[in-house]
Amino acid sequence: xxxxxxxxxxxxxxxxxxxxxxxxxxxxxxxxxxxxxxxxxxxxxxxxxxxxxxxxxxxxxxxxxxxxxxxxxxxxxxxxxxxxxxxxxxxxxxxxxxxxxxxxxxxxxxxxxxxxxxxxxxxxxxxxxxxxxxxxxxxxxxxxxxxxxxxxxxxxxxxxxxxxxxxxxxxxxxxxxxxxxxxxxxxxxxxxxxxxxxxxxxxxxxxxxxxxxxxxxxxxxxxxxxxxxxxxxxx
Numbered sequence: 001x002x003x004x005x006x007x008x009x010x011x012x013x014x015x016x017x018x019x020x021x022x023x024x025x026x027x028x029x030x031x032x033x034x035x036x037x038x039x040x041x042x043x044x045x046x047x048x049x050x051x052x053x054x055x056x057x058x059x060x061x062x063x064x065x066x067x068x069x070x071x072x073x074x075x076x077x078x079x080x081x082x083x084x085x086x087x088x089x090x091x092x093x094x095x096x097x098x099x100x101x102x103x104x105x106x107x108x109x110x111x112x113x114x115x116x117x118x119x120x121x122x123x124x125x126x127x128x129x130x131x132x133x134x135x136x137x138x139x140x141x142x143x144x145x146x147x148x149x150x151x152x153x154x155x156x157x158x159x160x161x162x163x164x165x166x167x168x169x170x171x172x173x174x175x176x177x178x179x180x181x182x183x184x185x186x187x188x189x190x191x192x193x194x195x196x197x198x199x200x201x202x203x204x205x206x207x208x209x210x211x212x213x214x215x216x217x218x219x220x221x222x223x224x225x226x227x228x229x230x231x232x233x234x235x
Contacts (some may be wrong), residue, residue, distance in 0.1 A: 013221040021054050031088035031136040035081065041114070042079030045107045051081040052153065052222050054177070060151055063091035063175060069093055069148035073135070073169075075128045075162055076154035080108035081122065086149075087117040094144065095121045096135060100154070121171045128154060132165045137168050146171040153179040156196035159203035163232065167212050170234040178203055182219055182228030207232050 001126065025032065039051065052060070053154035064072055064086055070093060074083055086095050099105040107123045112121045120187035124131045138144045147170045152162050159178050181200045186192040205214040207230065 010221070010223075013225070014223040017053065017055050017222045023059070025058055031085070031115075032072070032087065035084060037114060038079055038081045038084050038111040040178060041080065041111055042107055045079075045103070047079050047107060051078050051083075054085075056179075056220055056229075057082045057085040057091070060124065060149070061229050062150050064090050064093060067148055067173070067175065070143040071096070071139075071147050072149040074154045074219060075148050075150070076097070077108045077123060078104055078153075080111045080115075082116045082121065082151060082153075083086065083121050083123075084117060085112060085119040087112075088115065088210050091120070093120065096124065096144070097121060098124045098154075100125075100127050108218060124186045128162060129158065129165065132134075132162075132169075136165075136169050146174070148174045150176040150177070152175065152177065153233065156180060156198075157199040159199045160206045163207065163213075165201060172234060173232040176213075176230075176232045176234065178230040180227055181217055181230045182226065184226050187228075199234070204230060211235070214231070 042051065050233060060082065071091065072086055072093060072095045074097040075081060077097040080097065081082055083095050083097045086093065099108060102125060105123060108123055112118055112123065117134065139146055147166065150166050152159060153217065163176055163178065181187060181204065185198055186197045187200050204217060207213050212235055213232045214235065217228050219228040219229050
């Protein structure tokens, strides 16, 4: 019997990511330079190294393109790497992104401007649960299209609250992604009772009970090690 491939190390996962992205999104791509600049500037400004890695960010960007999304929402901007990826891969799409940390917000604005996508990306400063009702009013008044794509990568304890609030802003068929769900397996380790793990469990369990949604969790490996994302589709 062959040994399980699950025994491969994180070095292998990282190598696979590096190999595939080098061919499928090489430096010759038009947006590669500004994406690298966003990561470099974020690092130089002292932002934590927790941005979506390129494979996942491009996966989200291609999801938006395949679904012809007109308006995407990101909760947890950090340095705007994912927002820039979404915008540069989908020139006709609007992105609203929310960031609670003033320094992160400032760096994100600089990165968005440098990438040349200020007209596409609207960054809002504040706690998401305070900002989202304002966005809902914009959508209801017709000032912005309904959401076709939502990416949540913020404080994990509020995962379900974010999902619950954004559902009425979404069009039917919209996709909501919640990052860092599996947490290296802590999701199913009942000895883990920290707020982030509890928040991950809650959003999985609540999505499963909610008739407005249909969802699945995808386990992932890669340069950020072992984790996963929750994907929920609005009925």
